């Protein structure tokens with residue numbers, strides 16, 4: 001067998017004890033290097049992102065919520081601890097900033113492990129561990145969790161599921177601390193804009209978060225497992241009768257047969273070549289339904305975990321989003337009229353074309369009317385036309401090309417009447433997908449060139465005036481080249497080139513102001529690795545990343561590159577370029 005991607009699949013089938021629930025990239029971890037010095041210095045891994053800046057002159061309370069050594073934790077219950085709101089700085093107002101900090105050290109040899117952090121059943125972080133070295137590693141993830149403020153004011157169970165296996169070969173134990181930092185800005189209340197949109201909760205955290213996840217106790221993550229394209233995982237929920245706005249936030253990660261879904265060839269290619277590897281083509285879509293109606297979809301960003309493709313590429317600069325996976329918001333306010341009856345309703349998560357396994361769950365963020373005990377609403381218009389991705393296949397034997405394209409639009413409009421007036425909300429999604437896949441050299445070379453464009457937005461208006469609008473335009477370009485040698489005696493080599501981009505423009509506006517931000521985050525990585533069994537025995541990886549964030553609230557820039565674990569160049573700053581590019585919003 002000489003096709004690189006298929007070779008990974010073959011290995012998977014040889015490792016039944018480590019199957020489902022782990023990234024396929026677990027198949028590749030490094031041969032233990034000799035530690036050069038008696039007191040080795042750990043390597044610090046990081047994901048490039050902009051730092052979180054606390055408000056000036058704010059009071060700060062930190063709580064270490066959980067400390068645990070994750071050794072043999074696979075198929076065990078999540079590790080839990082009790083979060084108590086800090087009493088030592090007696091907050092009277094909600095925090096103006098809340099930050100979750102996950103920090104970890106590890107030494108030895110271990111695979112990348114997916115993990116989740118839940119507070120009161122609501123997921124607040126989906127992440128992947130870094131793969132350790134003999135000399136040790138350390139990393140930390142900071143995430144702004146201000147949108148979950150309503151959970152932070154009461155005692156809650158914090159749960160972490162990180163399924164790890166420790167044996168004679170895979171020795172790495174993840175030592176983990178989870179802390180929550182709250183910042184109280186005493187001047188914030190005075191500064192608060194007195195606009196109708198602000199009064200109606202736009203730009204403020206929800207009053208209530210309803211988790212759409214599996215409840216404890218269980219011996220796994222609280223996420224739902226979607227195993228195939230027919231599997232719809234459902235959860236029932238009830239919303240308070242005085243809800244006037246609702247946004248569903250979805251967490252998604254893909255593993256095993258679908259870890260590299262964007263490189264899966266169509267079934268016709270698999271069967272024509274009699275291969276025993278996953279297919280279903282390269283298009284995937286996470287569907288979200290409410291009482292059976294599709295309310296939104298997710299065409300996900302192609303996160304590459306820290307052991308993915310060639311683990312040497314992600315040391316110490318890890319893949320875009322790998323330490324803090326992106327989440328996706330679906331505004332379900334137009335549908336509120338259908339669920340304000342105090343009865344149980346059902347959310348369903350599915351994956352179009354999905355293979356084993358996707359981890360999906362969500363949080364329903366709800367804004368409640370403090371001045372009335374009930375609200376009423378109705379759906380006015382809803383369009384979610386069916387669609388089918390197009391596929392043009394050309395292949396002979398193991399060589400060929402596949403062009404997959406898809407486009408869809410979803411739009412819903414509905415009104416809700418509350419003490420804020422009768423607000424009509426439109427939510428839309430517009431998505432475009434193109435994937436060009438090529439096999440050459442009798443299947444030994446695979447090239448994938450994929451672009452997802454995913455825009456969505458909310459418009460809220462009173463009968464005569466626009467109240468608030470938000471538009472987000474996301475673009476996820478991916479280019480992947482892999483070329484492998486023939487496998488001899490359980491050994492092969494692989495050359496890989498990866499280009500991974502995450503671009504986002506965000507515009508939000510109301511009558512008295514607007515904010516705008518643009519992010520361009522582009523990673524290029526190249527490397528060669530030598531593999532024996534499932535151990536990388538040698539090779540070299542280099543990575544370059546340019547991150548540029550510009551916004552009406554401030555800017556951040558970083559240009560960093562590494563090779564063979566060493567940072568070659570690292571430049572960062574927070575000056576804005578002159579043109580913030582408002583004109584290029586569309």
Ligand SMILES: *[C@@H]1O[C@H](CO)[C@@H](O)[C@H](O)[C@H]1NC(C)=O
Pocket residue numbers: 001002398442
């Ligand atoms: C291509 O690969 C297949 C499967 O590994 C092998 O049977 C065939 O002989 C190869 N063809 C050439 C031209 O190398």
Ligand SMILES: *[C@@H]1O[C@H](CO)[C@@H](O)[C@H](O)[C@H]1NC(C)=O
Pocket residue numbers: 056057
């Ligand atoms: C912060 O406090 C210091 C003195 O306590 C004051 O000089 C400064 O202006 C304050 N900064 C802001 C942004 O309010």
Ligand SMILES: *[C@@H]1O[C@H](CO)[C@@H](O)[C@H](O)[C@H]1NC(C)=O
Pocket residue numbers: 067103104105175176177
């Ligand atoms: C966790 O916190 C303890 C106590 O502050 C500290 O000694 C330890 O080094 C921390 N570990 C990590 C991985 O941050």
Ligand SMILES: *[C@@H]1O[C@H](CO)[C@@H](O)[C@H](O)[C@H]1NC(C)=O
Pocket residue numbers: 020225226227231
């Ligand atoms: C999905 O797979 C998991 C693990 O094999 C299994 O526990 C679960 O029952 C499966 N779910 C469905 C709906 O088949």
Ligand SMILES: *[C@@H]1O[C@H](CO)[C@@H](O)[C@H](O)[C@H]1NC(C)=O
Pocket residue numbers: 274
């Ligand atoms: C396809 O693979 C199966 C199982 O490996 C084998 O039994 C069968 O002979 C193969 N068929 C062809 C046409 O190569």
Ligand SMILES: *[C@@H]1O[C@H](CO)[C@@H](O)[C@H](O)[C@H]1NC(C)=O
Pocket residue numbers: 434436449450479
């Ligand atoms: C990827 O495909 C697009 C067309 O969809 C093309 O413009 C672009 O140049 C390709 N990128 C690479 C690296 O080949």
Ligand SMILES: *[C@@H]1O[C@H](CO)[C@@H](O)[C@H](O)[C@H]1NC(C)=O
Pocket residue numbers: 488489
């Ligand atoms: C493969 O392994 C066999 C037995 O260990 C050995 O004789 C042979 O030389 C090896 N071949 C290569 C190309 O390394």
Ligand SMILES: *[C@@H]1O[C@H](CO)[C@@H](O)[C@H](O)[C@H]1NC(C)=O
Pocket residue numbers: 546559560569
């Ligand atoms: C990033 O740094 C590299 C190396 O110094 C340089 O060649 C490149 O032009 C820089 N890119 C940007 C966008 O500044």
Ligand SMILES: *[C@@H]1O[C@H](CO)[C@@H](O)[C@H](O)[C@H]1NC(C)=O
Pocket residue numbers: 539540564
């Ligand atoms: C990578 O760095 C190590 C020392 O950390 C060195 O021994 C090795 O030769 C380097 N590899 C390459 C290909 O430069």
